[in-house]
Every structure is written in structure tokens, then in C-alpha cells.
Amino acid sequence: MxxxxxxxxxxxxxxxxxxxxxxxxxxxxxxxxxxxxxxxxxxxxxxxxxxxxxxxxxxxxxxxxxxxxxxxxxxxxxxxxxxxxxxxxxxxxxxxxxxxxxxxxxxxxxxxxxxxxxxxxxxxxxxxxxxxxxxxxxxxxxxxxxxxxxxxxxxxxxxxxxxxxRSFPAMQEAIAQIHAGAIGRAYFARGWYTNARPSIGRGKLAPVPAWLDYELWQGPAPRRPFNDNVIHYKWHWHWHWGTGEALNNGTHEMDVCRWALGGTHPTKVTSSGGRYHYQDDWETPDTQVIGWEYADGKSMSWEGRSCNSYPIEGRSRGAMVHGTEGSALLDGEYYAFYDPKNKLIKEVKPGSAVDSTNTLSSTGLEADKAHFRNFADAIREGAKLTSPISEANPSVTMLHLGNIAARVGRTLQCDPTNGRIQHDAEAAKLWRRDYEPGWEPKV
Structure with a gap:
């Protein structure tokens, strides 16, 4: 050097x-x-x-x-x-x-x-x-x-x-109806995501490209030599920098599920799956099923298939909430309610008016803008954030716990007040990571 x-x-x-x-x-x-x-x-x-x-x-x-x-x-x-x-x-x-x-x-x-x-x-x-x-x-x-x-x-x-x-008018209306008892007592929710991602192959050590500040890209992560199949995007599938499909995409659906059912942290977390489709440098699961149980008699699950795109409920991604009086299918700007005999009783599609003040857009980016407007309104006018970190973090933590269960290969018992792993020292070590000296985040 x-x-x-x-x-x-x-x-x-x-x-x-x-x-x-x-x-x-x-x-x-x-x-x-x-x-x-x-x-x-x-x-x-x-x-x-x-x-x-x-x-x-x-x-x-x-x-x-x-x-x-x-x-x-x-x-x-x-x-x-x-x-x-x-x-x-x-x-x-x-x-x-x-x-x-x-x-x-x-x-x-x-x-x-x-x-x-x-x-x-x-x-x-x-x-x-x-x-x-x-x-x-x-x-x-x-x-x-x-x-x-x-x-x-x-x-x-x-x-x-x-x-x-959290800022989509359709999702806000659907969740409000679930909370009001539209499907009776909601007790189980499941989310899913499917894709057909190709192999990332086997990378090799290489000189850092002239266009990249690799030192700053690594930042808080412990230093590793430059590998030619990490940057960009493929870092998602390496534990050192990424969090796998569960948090890359599962965060959206499982946040909707937790929003619908309520509750904060689980008492038990299980995970099954692995890297099945290809043999390459991909470390996180490409196929994963996570389950969560909660102290109030409710449970959730997530199925992720990164490399097999066969849909669930006819959709590549979505969430289903089940209750004592029916079920609800939720997918971004779309929702549908079914009665106990599985008869469709209400459906809202993109572009439908959901109340007197909001109209759903037919494009994802236009719908996203509502979330940014809410952020700006909160800064300027004191509006309530639709996804403050206090509400978002439990949805993220539950998926981190699913990944930890996958990495240690066993069920986790958790403290429902804070999500902390109990009676498993090996798993508890994955609650945090190591940092490059001098880059540790501190408050």
C-alpha cells in the first residue's frame, strides 16, 4: 500500500x-x-x-x-x-x-x-x-x-x-376493515414473494474499479478484498452486507401482516429452507419458510422463493389474513375480502376510489409518492408518520429473527417485550454484528 x-x-x-x-x-x-x-x-x-x-x-x-x-x-x-x-x-x-x-x-x-x-x-x-x-x-x-x-x-x-x-389508501382502508371485524377475529396471516432470479456465479478477487470508492462502500462492515460479483445488487445474498430475500422483499408483506394482526414481538420463531436452486456464491436462502408465534394466540408465516416464480394465490407477492369469519387478500393497491365459504364479497382494484378523498393510482411509483408526501407533511406540519421507526422496527426484527433461526438451524424462543433471543447463546450472538474498528454505530 x-x-x-x-x-x-x-x-x-x-x-x-x-x-x-x-x-x-x-x-x-x-x-x-x-x-x-x-x-x-x-x-x-x-x-x-x-x-x-x-x-x-x-x-x-x-x-x-x-x-x-x-x-x-x-x-x-x-x-x-x-x-x-x-x-x-x-x-x-x-x-x-x-x-x-x-x-x-x-x-x-x-x-x-x-x-x-x-x-x-x-x-x-x-x-x-x-x-x-x-x-x-x-x-x-x-x-x-x-x-x-x-x-x-x-x-x-x-x-x-x-x-x-403503510401509506397506500387501499391498504389503510383494508386494514381498518380488518381491525373493525370484517373477517371476524383475525388470527393467522401469511405473506409470500416469488421471483426467477438467475445464478450469481462464482466471483473472483479483482482490482477495485476506478469508478468506485470501495473503502466508503464498505463503511461499517469489516474489510474484505474486492470481489467482482458483489457490487452492485448481489451483495443482497451475502450475510456480510445483506439480509437475504426475507428482508429485501419479505419486509413489505410481513409488515402488512403484522399491521393487520397487531402485536409487536413473537415468542417463537422457526425457519426452514436454504440455497437450493443453484450452487454459487449466494449465501442466504433462495427458498425459505419462516413461522412466528405470538403470545396473544396469533401466528404468521412467510414463504420466499427467489428462483422459482410460480405464484401463490395467482400473485407473485402478497399477503393473506385469515379470521373466524373469512379471509382477506392484500397486495399493494389491491384487496379482496372473502366470507367463510370463500365467496368474494368485496374487491378493490388499482384505480378504484376507496373513499371521498383518495384515489388509487394504477402505477406503483405513483402510489409510493403518498409515503413521501406523508414524510414531508410530518416535517412541515407535524402530521403523524405512517411508518415511524418505532412501528417499522418490529416488522424488520421479526424477519431478522427468521434469518437467525435459519442460520443456527433451530427454533428460537424470544422475549415478547423486545424480541430478544432467550436460552440460546449461539443464536443470541447474531443479534448484532462485528464492525470495522472506528466505524461502530453509537448513540
Whole structure:
């Protein structure tokens, strides 16, 4: 390693998450004062979902994307081109998101980075006085979820997770009807997700590409040499950076299930499955069934098939809630209720008016915008967040527990007050991860 590179890496690691302590309460950005205040947003992570964040934030009235942040030069260019289509002002483009946190005029940070960055970056932004919109799953492990709750309480800023179904008018109406007894006493909910993902093959060690700041991409994760089939997206299937399909997609459906049934943390968690379809570098399950039991006599399950797309209930993804007087099928902007004899009694499709003030859109991105509007309204006007971290975190934690059960190969017994694993020291070690020295998230 040459001297210049050594100094660069030492400085980056040294300031790491210690940047948290650079921001005193007096230096934190103040929230906009009224509904007419301009909201200035920085967006970190510009591949895939990051482009959706650009489009959704730019659609909000009096909102400006002020910074685009990504460790990939190509992604910065792509993000800049996408922003030019939706706003006239040109955002600053930077590799290191921490520079945006130093700008007192930035009100909020949108996060669409790899999973291992979600919680550490959120905590850093909160400490800098910013509000945060963070894509699911919001944490890489259950311990980080606990830190997020502490950070929100300490820094007094808002965090909305990107489980956007919480803001879909159709889902809000369907859940309200379930809570009102439309299917009697709801006691079992199941979610699913299917896809036909190809093999990721076998990667090899390679030089870090010139367009990538790999040091910053790794951030809080313990250092590993660059492998040519991790970046981008394939990190999802490595425990070191990702959380598998259960949290990549299962978060959406299982959050809907938990929303419908209520309850916070399970008493028992089981998982079966594995990497079956291909033999390659993919570590997390491509086929998985997770089960949760709750103290109030309710249970849930999730089935994920990453490499076999045969649908369930005729749909590639969705949730079904069963009760004493019928069942409900829930899928984003669609829902249907069935009576005890399985007769369809109500159906709402995309584009249908669900009440006097809301109309469902026929496109997913348009529906997502409601979640961003709710976030902006909460900042400007004090509206109630539809998915604050206090409500989102239990849905994420239950899936983390499912992955832990899969990794240790046995049933977990959990404390229903906080989800903590009981009577299993080996499994309990997976409640948190190891961090690169100097990058440990702290509140």
C-alpha cells in the first residue's frame, strides 16, 4: 500500500461514525417552519431504488434535491440525469454523504444504500439534525434497530422507513376493515414473494474499479478484498452486507401482516429452507419458510422463493389474513375480502376510489409518492408518520429473527417485550454484528 492510500484509509476509518460527535445540538438543522417552507433533501445511494427516491421527492411541492451522494461515479452521473428530468435546479454531486450532513441548509436525508449502511447512516444523519427517509430494511441486524429507536429519542428528528404500503389508501382502508371485524377475529396471516432470479456465479478477487470508492462502500462492515460479483445488487445474498430475500422483499408483506394482526414481538420463531436452486456464491436462502408465534394466540408465516416464480394465490407477492369469519387478500393497491365459504364479497382494484378523498393510482411509483408526501407533511406540519421507526422496527426484527433461526438451524424462543433471543447463546450472538474498528454505530 502506498503512503497516499494509507493516509486516506486511515483518515476515513478514523472519522468513521465518530462524525456523530461533531454535531452539537446548536448546529443541527432546524425543521422547516411551515407548510410553505422549502424542503431541501440529500439522497444517498443512486442505483435502483435511489432513482425512485429522486422521482418521488422531486414530485413534492416546494421540495428540492440539493445533494446526490454515491460511491460510484457512474451512479452519480445516472442520478444527475434523472434529477434533470424532474427539477430545474442542479444538485451537488458528492461521493461522501457526510459532506451533505455538514450543510445546515439540508433538512432531510433519503437513504437507498446497501443494507449494512442503513442504520449507521441514519444515526449519523439524526445526530447532524436531519430527518431521514430510509429504505427497508432500516437495519442489518436487530441490535441496529434498537440503536435507531435510541437515536430518534435522543435527537428528536423523524425517521420514516420505506415500507410504503403503510401509506397506500387501499391498504389503510383494508386494514381498518380488518381491525373493525370484517373477517371476524383475525388470527393467522401469511405473506409470500416469488421471483426467477438467475445464478450469481462464482466471483473472483479483482482490482477495485476506478469508478468506485470501495473503502466508503464498505463503511461499517469489516474489510474484505474486492470481489467482482458483489457490487452492485448481489451483495443482497451475502450475510456480510445483506439480509437475504426475507428482508429485501419479505419486509413489505410481513409488515402488512403484522399491521393487520397487531402485536409487536413473537415468542417463537422457526425457519426452514436454504440455497437450493443453484450452487454459487449466494449465501442466504433462495427458498425459505419462516413461522412466528405470538403470545396473544396469533401466528404468521412467510414463504420466499427467489428462483422459482410460480405464484401463490395467482400473485407473485402478497399477503393473506385469515379470521373466524373469512379471509382477506392484500397486495399493494389491491384487496379482496372473502366470507367463510370463500365467496368474494368485496374487491378493490388499482384505480378504484376507496373513499371521498383518495384515489388509487394504477402505477406503483405513483402510489409510493403518498409515503413521501406523508414524510414531508410530518416535517412541515407535524402530521403523524405512517411508518415511524418505532412501528417499522418490529416488522424488520421479526424477519431478522427468521434469518437467525435459519442460520443456527433451530427454533428460537424470544422475549415478547423486545424480541430478544432467550436460552440460546449461539443464536443470541447474531443479534448484532462485528464492525470495522472506528466505524461502530453509537448513540
Amino acid at each position: 502506498n503512503r497516499r492510500k494509507f493516509i486516506h484509509q486511515s483518515v476515513v476509518a478514523g472519522i468513521g461514525l465518530g462524525l456523530l460527535h461533531r454535531f452539537s445540538p446548536s448546529a443541527r438543522a432546524a425543521a422547516p417552519a411551515s407548510a410553505n417552507s422549502r424542503l431541501r433533501v440529500a439522497i444517498a445511494g443512486l442505483n435502483s431504488r435511489g432513482i425512485a427516491l429522486i422521482q418521488c421527492f422531486a414530485s413534492l411541492p416546494n421540495t428540492e434535491i440539493a445533494y446526490l451522494c454515491d460511491v460510484d461515479d457512474r451512479a452519480l452521473a445516472k442520478g444527475l440525469a434523472a434529477t434533470a428530468k424532474v427539477q430545474t435546479s442542479v444538485p451537488k454531486t458528492i461521493k461522501d454523504f457526510r459532506r451533505a450532513l455538514e450543510d445546515k441548509d439540508v433538512d432531510a436525508l433519503g437513504i437507498a444504500t446497501p443494507d449494512h449502511w442503513h442504520a449507521p447512516m441514519t444515526i449519523m444523519a439524526l445526530a447532524a439534525g436531519k430527518h431521514v427517509y430510509v429504505e427497508k430494511p432500516c437495519s442489518h441486524n436487530p441490535h441496529e434497530g434498537e440503536l435507531l429507536l435510541q437515536a430518534v429519542a435522543k435527537y428528536g428528528r423523524l425517521v420514516q422507513m420505506g415500507n410504503q404500503r
